[in-house]
Amino acid sequence: MLMNRGRLMLPGPTDGSAERRVPTERLHLIPEAARLSFVPWVSDLPGLKIGENDLTRIAPGRPQAEGEVIEISGHVFDEFGRPVRNTLVEIWNANKWGRYTHVKDPLRERLDPNFLGFGRTMTDDQGAYRFRTIRPGSYLARPDIGRWRPSHVHVSIRGGSARLIAQMYFEGDPNLARDPMFILLGDAQPRHFGQPAGQGVNGETLYRWDIVIGGRNTSYFES
Secondary structure, three states: OEOOOOOOOOOOOOOOHHHHOOOOOOOOOOOHHHHOOOOOOOOOOOOOOOOOOEOOOOOOOOOOOOOOEEEEEEEEEEOOOOEOOOOEEEEEOOOOOOOOOOOOOOOOOOOOOOOOOEEEEEOOOOOEEEEEEEOOOOEEEEOOOOEEEOOEEEEEEEOOOOOEEEEEEOOOOOOHHHOHHHHOOHHHHHHHEOEEEEEOOOOOEEEEOOEEEOOOOOOOOEO
């Protein structure tokens, strides 16, 4: 389902998976004080190594993965616009051919031996984060009906409470119109686009994506 404050979300024009994701009753906002008691509680976040936010290489000094290098940066805010500090942010995405480095991914597209597709970092005192990765390709999600998933990057945010997972999309992708996850975002769709921000010093394409947790302008998370 998509978590949404006080909004009853009806099934959209999808392939039937929407009915299994949409809440059947109106959601209620949990008071901020109560959220602090959520479990699982993560008291100690894992230590990070240099380069874990650079998915373009398996390790510093190793060959660069194939495809267009992109940089995604932004801030994580709470519903009141305050930075969410010292929080673990993880991303994962498919390679340039639309394949994940995962044993359960169908063997339709090729793997890149120089791309694992997973990285993590911590937000700083301003709630800022930054990643380098390869722009993911689209992939055939439903061969029986010819539906492709648009290019997207998964993000996980985990601090002192439960883990939240969302997706960042690229505006103009022709596969967005038939994607159930994107359709269900409704009027929140623009908040899930990475905003183009020019070129980096090494030629990488820059995107900015601010993530809001809670409130009217929240990003929507999968449960």
